[in-house]
Amino acid sequence: MGFAVASCCFSVLNASVKLQSSSASPRCFVAASQRSLTSVTPRASYQKRRALGSDSSPSPAKFNPQNDLTSQKKFQGRTKNEISTDGISGRRDGGRSQSTAFKAFGTQRKEKKEFQPDLREQQVDSGKIQDASFLDAVVKVYCTHTAPDYSLPWQKQRQYTSTGSAFMIGDGKLLTNAHCVEHDTQVKVKRRGDDRKYVAKVLARGVDCDIALLSVENEEFWKGAEPLRLGHLPRLQDAVTVVGYPLGGDTISVTKGVVSRIEVTSYAHGSSDLLGIQIDAAINPGNSGGPAFNDQGECIGVAFQVYRSEEAENIGYVIPTTVVSHFLTDYEKNGKYTGFPCLGVLLQKLENPVLRECLKVPSNEGVLVRRVEPTSDANNLLKEGDVIVSFDDVHVGCEGTVPFRTNERIAFRYLISQKFAGDVIELGVIRAGERMKAKVVLNPRVHLVPYHIDGGQPSYIIIAGLVFTPLSEPLIEEECEDSIGLKLLTKARYSLAKFRGEQIVILSQVLANEVNIGYEDMNNQQVLKFNGIPIRNIHHLAHLVDTCKDKYLVFEFEDNYIAVLEREAANAASSCILRDYGIPSERSSDLSEPYVDFVDGSQARDQDSGDSPVSNLEIGFDGLLWA
Numbered sequence: 001m002g003f004a005v006a007s008c009c010f011s012v013l014n015a016s017v018k019l020q021s022s023s024a025s026p027r028c029f030v031a032a033s034q035r036s037l038t039s040v041t042p043r044a045s046y047q048k049r050r051a052l053g054s055d056s057s058p059s060p061a062k063f064n065p066q067n068d069l070t071s072q073k074k075f076q077g078r079t080k081n082e083i084s085t086d087g088i089s090g091r092r093d094g095g096r097s098q099s100t101a102f103k104a105f106g107t108q109r110k111e112k113k114e115f116q117p118d119l120r121e122q123q124v125d126s127g128k129i130q131d132a133s134f135l136d137a138v139v140k141v142y143c144t145h146t147a148p149d150y151s152l153p154w155q156k157q158r159q160y161t162s163t164g165s166a167f168m169i170g171d172g173k174l175l176t177n178a179h180c181v182e183h184d185t186q187v188k189v190k191r192r193g194d195d196r197k198y199v200a201k202v203l204a205r206g207v208d209c210d211i212a213l214l215s216v217e218n219e220e221f222w223k224g225a226e227p228l229r230l231g232h233l234p235r236l237q238d239a240v241t242v243v244g245y246p247l248g249g250d251t252i253s254v255t256k257g258v259v260s261r262i263e264v265t266s267y268a269h270g271s272s273d274l275l276g277i278q279i280d281a282a283i284n285p286g287n288s289g290g291p292a293f294n295d296q297g298e299c300i301g302v303a304f305q306v307y308r309s310e311e312a313e314n315i316g317y318v319i320p321t322t323v324v325s326h327f328l329t330d331y332e333k334n335g336k337y338t339g340f341p342c343l344g345v346l347l348q349k350l351e352n353p354v355l356r357e358c359l360k361v362p363s364n365e366g367v368l369v370r371r372v373e374p375t376s377d378a379n380n381l382l383k384e385g386d387v388i389v390s391f392d393d394v395h396v397g398c399e400g401t402v403p404f405r406t407n408e409r410i411a412f413r414y415l416i417s418q419k420f421a422g423d424v425i426e427l428g429v430i431r432a433g434e435r436m437k438a439k440v441v442l443n444p445r446v447h448l449v450p451y452h453i454d455g456g457q458p459s460y461i462i463i464a465g466l467v468f469t470p471l472s473e474p475l476i477e478e479e480c481e482d483s484i485g486l487k488l489l490t491k492a493r494y495s496l497a498k499f500r501g502e503q504i505v506i507l508s509q510v511l512a513n514e515v516n517i518g519y520e521d522m523n524n525q526q527v528l529k530f531n532g533i534p535i536r537n538i539h540h541l542a543h544l545v546d547t548c549k550d551k552y553l554v555f556e557f558e559d560n561y562i563a564v565l566e567r568e569a570a571n572a573a574s575s576c577i578l579r580d581y582g583i584p585s586e587r588s589s590d591l592s593e594p595y596v597d598f599v600d601g602s603q604a605r606d607q608d609s610g611d612s613p614v615s616n617l618e619i620g621f622d623g624l625l626w627a
Contacts, residue, residue: 134228136193136225136226137167138245139165139168140165140250141181142187142188143162143163146183146185148456149478151479151509153460154584154588164180164290165303166189167290174189174216175213177210178207179304181205201215207451209340211319211327234300236261238258238259238294240256240292242279242291242292242293255282255283259277260315263275263278268305274417279317288303289303290303301319301320326418329420339421341442341443341445342442345370345371350365350366350367350387369385375497377442378438381440385431386429387429389428391425426439448495448496467509468506470503470505501536507523508523525557552566553570
């Protein structure tokens with residue numbers, strides 16, 4: 001089982017919370033039966049998990065421990081190789097049925113097996129590195145997390161604390177992992193050799209790339225500080241030194257290894273596939289956010305997750321400087337982080353010569369378009385059956401790979417990750433034997449069921465005791481799959497958003513009252529229509545209820561179930577229900593804003609379960625992949 005490497009010391013306030021998180025499905029194709037990828041830092045998360053970190057205590061009664069962090073979670077339905085992140089990383093465990101899981105290093109496991117020192121993992125010679133000035137740029141991060149309670153969306157869970165690592169990059173800024181500061185209420189940092197902690201502010205979070213940008217306003221913190229220099233992408237077998245504050249002590253830790261692989265990797269916290277560096281240096285909870293150096297003292301990446309398995313050893317992952325630079329450029333360019341774009345197509349490899357002949361592809365090239373996301377710009381240009389043979393004049397092979405450095409090839413989606421939101425790219429396409437060009441605008445992916453909730457608190461509205469909220473992966477993780485139902489889970493895992501802003505709205509629970517007699521046992525059911533009108537998202541539902549003048553409020557649910565309330569009686573009972581259950585407001589603050597409809601009325605609301613996974617890991621075999 002794997003666990004997140006990031007902030008190792010995940011200590012819960014008065015109790016250790018069992019953190020089970022699933023993460024972005026890491027694209028690991030190891031044959032091992034029991035693997036797990038985890039973020040390196042403890043992540044504050046909706047899940048009530050017990051950190052694998054070193055300083056954790058038993059969790060309060062309210063937090064029923066879920067599966068072990070290293071266990072594979074029901075990932076957002078996303079992959080065959082399930083991923084779970086421990087610690088702060090914002091991941092949720094991948095599917096339980098899968099044997100493989102990636103975890104972020106946020107907490108440490110209390111299994112002797114997980115933390116057995118490997119004699120092959122050697123510490124860097126202290127004589128060579130103890131006086132190195134670049135070590136002073138690495139700081140320890142102390143974060144207090146207060147995660148939302150997705151089952152009771154008007155409140156938060158009990159706070160807990162964790163530790164991780166970060167490093168100075170100049171201009172008064174620090175870089176760390178996003179899962180180290182997830183759901184933060186307070187972040188503090190401490191320099192090496194200093195006994196004072198300074199308050200830090202989170203400027204930007206890149207959930208998909210698991211990077212966060214911090215700033216410290218106190219000038220005392222920066223006295224004598226020298227930022228790290230970002231180096232180039234390393235080569236195989238290059239020496240690498242990982243520096244940070246992992247479990248096992250309070251002082252800085254240095255371990256050394258070599259670069260063992262460079263390829264597109266599944267990021268457990270972000271449920272995304274980006275370039276990653278695999279190393280064999282020891283990475284443990286608390287190392288998350290710490291830098292990895294080459295022999296010249298240049299930073300070549302950020303430690304963020306590890307791969308644990310009974311059949312594999314010494315597999316750690318580093319976010320390369322190419323991804324870090326993309327994050328920083330995006331932030332500087334837009335004043336905020338907008339995210340990595342996607343093409344929005346499901347592709348099939350064309351290794352079979354008969355398949356290529358049938359598609360009139362003359363040479364050993366290209367990938368077949370099997371499905372296009374309705375919300376992507378490619379939906380207006382590409383069709384099922386098209387064959388993509390080039391991306392900005394870069395040849396795409398029949399296995400979905402493109403040239404990468406000397407004598408190397410890498411997954412086609414690497415080229416997409418080098419672009420920014422709004423960039424226009426040119427695709428070479430073969431359609432029915434005819435070659436053509438198509439220009440496509442790249443934008444971040446629209447998730448029907450989000451992996452993370454922007455703004456920190458989920459939306460909700462309470463109507464006569466009926467609690468409605470959007471379906472999200474954190475809610476599924478908190479409620480457990482058994483209580484969600486197979487049909488709803490299938491939609492969550494495999495359906496695609498048909499338009500921007502679309503959500504699956506569910507009746508989370510019913511707060512018993514005289515006005516809703518007979519509906520008390522309803523929970524976790526998707527609401528499809530209100531008074532005959534298809535519901536597009538939670539804000540749309542709130543708008544329909546507010547503008548309703550009919551005598552009855554009629555809610556139509558999945559499986560043709562119906563609930564009817566008298567409008568005036570429902571309004572009259574609202575204040576009483578809120579008082580009885582100690583709820584401050586009948587709706588979240590974001591639903592008080594005016595509703596703006598961006599959806600064309602011709603767009604159908606009814607969803608089919610679809611046959612396409614939402615991430616590469618959910619695909620049953622290696623022949624299909626999302627770009």
